[in-house]
Amino acid sequence: MRVSSRIDGSICGAILHVLYPPLSPLRPSPSLRSSAQSPSSCSSSRLPTASQQPRRCLSLLATRRRPSPLTLSSSSRRRLLLCVQALQTSRLRFDGDPAAVRVNHAAAATVENSGPEPEHEGYAAPEPQPLPSPSSSSPNPSTTTGPAITPQQPQTRKKQKHLKPIRRPLTKEELLALVDPYDDTEEIGRVEDYLQYLRDPYMRGYAEPEQPKVTLARTAEDEEYPSLEQVLEPADEGTRHVLWELRFAVLTRLRSPHKVDLDHIYELYQRLPEPRMLYLHARFRHQLLRALGQPDERDSASMLRYFAVIADVKNTGIPLTTAEWNCAIVFATKYVGRVTDVEVDTALKLWREMELEAGIRATDVTFNILFDVATKAGNFPLAEMIYREMESRGHRYNRYHYTSLIHFFGLKHDTSGMRAAYREMVEAGEIIDTVVLNAMISGLLRSGEEAPAERIYERMKALSLGPSSTNPFSPNSPPILPVRTPLSDRFITQALLMLSKLSRRHPHAQPHLQDMAPLAPDLQTYRILANHYGVKRGDLGRVAAYLDDMKHFHIPLHHSIFLALFKGFARHGGYPRSPWSEQRLEGIWNALLQALDAAQEGEGGIEVRTWLAIWCLRAFAKCAGSRERRVLEVYDVLKARWALSPEEEQFMGDFLSGLVNRGFGK
Numbered sequence: 001m002r003v004s005s006r007i008d009g010s011i012c013g014a015i016l017h018v019l020y021p022p023l024s025p026l027r028p029s030p031s032l033r034s035s036a037q038s039p040s041s042c043s044s045s046r047l048p049t050a051s052q053q054p055r056r057c058l059s060l061l062a063t064r065r066r067p068s069p070l071t072l073s074s075s076s077r078r079r080l081l082l083c084v085q086a087l088q089t090s091r092l093r094f095d096g097d098p099a100a101v102r103v104n105h106a107a108a109a110t111v112e113n114s115g116p117e118p119e120h121e122g123y124a125a126p127e128p129q130p131l132p133s134p135s136s137s138s139p140n141p142s143t144t145t146g147p148a149i150t151p152q153q154p155q156t157r158k159k160q161k162h163l164k165p166i167r168r169p170l171t172k173e174e175l176l177a178l179v180d181p182y183d184d185t186e187e188i189g190r191v192e193d194y195l196q197y198l199r200d201p202y203m204r205g206y207a208e209p210e211q212p213k214v215t216l217a218r219t220a221e222d223e224e225y226p227s228l229e230q231v232l233e234p235a236d237e238g239t240r241h242v243l244w245e246l247r248f249a250v251l252t253r254l255r256s257p258h259k260v261d262l263d264h265i266y267e268l269y270q271r272l273p274e275p276r277m278l279y280l281h282a283r284f285r286h287q288l289l290r291a292l293g294q295p296d297e298r299d300s301a302s303m304l305r306y307f308a309v310i311a312d313v314k315n316t317g318i319p320l321t322t323a324e325w326n327c328a329i330v331f332a333t334k335y336v337g338r339v340t341d342v343e344v345d346t347a348l349k350l351w352r353e354m355e356l357e358a359g360i361r362a363t364d365v366t367f368n369i370l371f372d373v374a375t376k377a378g379n380f381p382l383a384e385m386i387y388r389e390m391e392s393r394g395h396r397y398n399r400y401h402y403t404s405l406i407h408f409f410g411l412k413h414d415t416s417g418m419r420a421a422y423r424e425m426v427e428a429g430e431i432i433d434t435v436v437l438n439a440m441i442s443g444l445l446r447s448g449e450e451a452p453a454e455r456i457y458e459r460m461k462a463l464s465l466g467p468s469s470t471n472p473f474s475p476n477s478p479p480i481l482p483v484r485t486p487l488s489d490r491f492i493t494q495a496l497l498m499l500s501k502l503s504r505r506h507p508h509a510q511p512h513l514q515d516m517a518p519l520a521p522d523l524q525t526y527r528i529l530a531n532h533y534g535v536k537r538g539d540l541g542r543v544a545a546y547l548d549d550m551k552h553f554h555i556p557l558h559h560s561i562f563l564a565l566f567k568g569f570a571r572h573g574g575y576p577r578s579p580w581s582e583q584r585l586e587g588i589w590n591a592l593l594q595a596l597d598a599a600q601e602g603e604g605g606i607e608v609r610t611w612l613a614i615w616c617l618r619a620f621a622k623c624a625g626s627r628e629r630r631v632l633e634v635y636d637v638l639k640a641r642w643a644l645s646p647e648e649e650q651f652m653g654d655f656l657s658g659l660v661n662r663g664f665g666k
Helices: 009-019 030-037 039-045 050-062 075-089 104-112 171-177 193-200 235-253 262-270 280-292 298-317 321-336 342-358 363-376 380-392 399-411 417-428 434-446 452-463 486-505 508-516 523-536 539-553 559-572 580-601 611-624 626-639 646-660
Strands: none
Touching: 009 298, 171 417, 193 417, 235 262, 235 280, 235 342, 262 280, 262 298, 280 298, 280 321, 298 321, 321 342, 321 363, 342 363, 363 380, 363 399, 380 399, 399 434, 399 486, 417 434, 434 523, 452 523, 486 508, 523 539, 523 559, 539 559, 559 580, 559 611, 580 611, 580 626, 611 626, 611 646, 626 646
8 A cells, every 4th residue: 555645744743742742852842832832822922032943843733733634535534544653562571372472453443533642752752772682592403303393373462551662772882883984093085986996997988878868748647548528438327336346346455455356356457348447447457557557466367467457457558656656667567476577578568668658757666676686687787776766866775775875785696785884774764674684684694694684684683672671581571562464564664664764864763663663573584594604504403493483473474484394394305314214204294284374274374385285295295204105195284275266276397207217306
């Protein structure tokens, strides 16, 4: 769900007033509050001095310019409250089942109707304290014999009382201290210095060719065609009923994605007569494209479905918006697991069509998508060209660009560039969250710097467990449990962008705004660590320690974790006295079956996919004693539990035949 770009300073003031009324840097003085309440006292009060002007402006922002619910539309107020509630629920402490955290309309209404919270010391700026030592909570792989994986059992839901946030606000110096340099004498330069070092020096003496300037005549009426008065009237009652069902399904999908499947929406759309788009007014067309552009997983089926609807729009002569072009570029590049030159060429062709034929200028989001695609494909000269083009057009960096820069330098094994990008992100007032720290951990591990990556992980654990706990894993200090879903991730991302805007406007409030960002390890953190230490290094003891941490943080098991474990058994098992033994493989297999049975009962989200089944069969073919018989048994059990398409089942049958014919690697 996208938040309108027209949300200005009044909304920012509303967020500051709702979330942090007792902020000491922003709290107006009693005289100002009394003058704001009494019109008669305003005329008799003295004018503020020059030193009191910032406090006066901020007090007006928190009092007189605070918008009432009637000044905003219902949709804008609802989007704003959902963003705020998504961040608040991700930073609270809960003692019961983490599934009790929900971002719903009832919680958003509670935030809307509630008044300012009473002042307490949880939001006061404390004295700076050093970060906890990572050595006190580091895992001990030597004492771990194997990964103890048990599926998450559903807990009895109880009404829990929300406690106050326990983590104190982090300053810029403490955020910079999360990522340490090589040594104390290292001086990290600007990101531009490291990019200039990577460029070819012989290309600097030539002027860049002038870009073609193409402008097309476009008006607001073209984008909003057809209107309610211009749509085609259904010829029969059946078409009218299909339109009603399609509108209801699209609106339900946008509000509750788990209730309506996108295949059902596309099937209803296909039942409309040609030309289908002329039966949909402009607002309904944008809602349909937004719903189809937010699938549960971007694969080839969702990509073909989206481009089929885009083709109907273009054939009708209706222009696409910038967001719809960006979504098309994302679909053309992220429907596969590994980005190649084919996807890069497709993205560049869509960009050319967007600017030269449609006459729509690329935004900062477009350049970030292109930069990310070129980086993941390994085309670093193209990524640098896109970076320079974005700079020449004057686009401002945001959290997406800085995170992509960190990933870019990580792929080039340039850890100094990663640290420079992270430092500039902090200095720019952007909010640091788990996604940014995961990018740092991934790049450091890829570059061979395991010790700095582990220190970042230990600091994430220390911040999430709270500074007051001496033993990070004591039962008296339960961890902060953020519940992440695709819908809440979109809300949190939009809220972080808004908080970054507030941080740049009000630098004194930056530590308190940073305190709202989630910094605890999530599923992606343990996925990165399991793939590095399990698949690449073959360190089963370290993987077992991270799985214990994952269980302590109540992070549910995911098929990506099982995929990393089966990859480790397939690559490092099968020889005598190996820690990746057949007994431990059977324990992982039993845990997977229990998790699949729980998922079928609606208690989890694990499912058998093609790659998981392939590496599971390879692991048993490498480690099992009676290999042929055991592999066939595992295949039959997986076949009874997967939900693959006929083409995927045929592929799995061919893979099993090839595995048997090769004699299991003998």
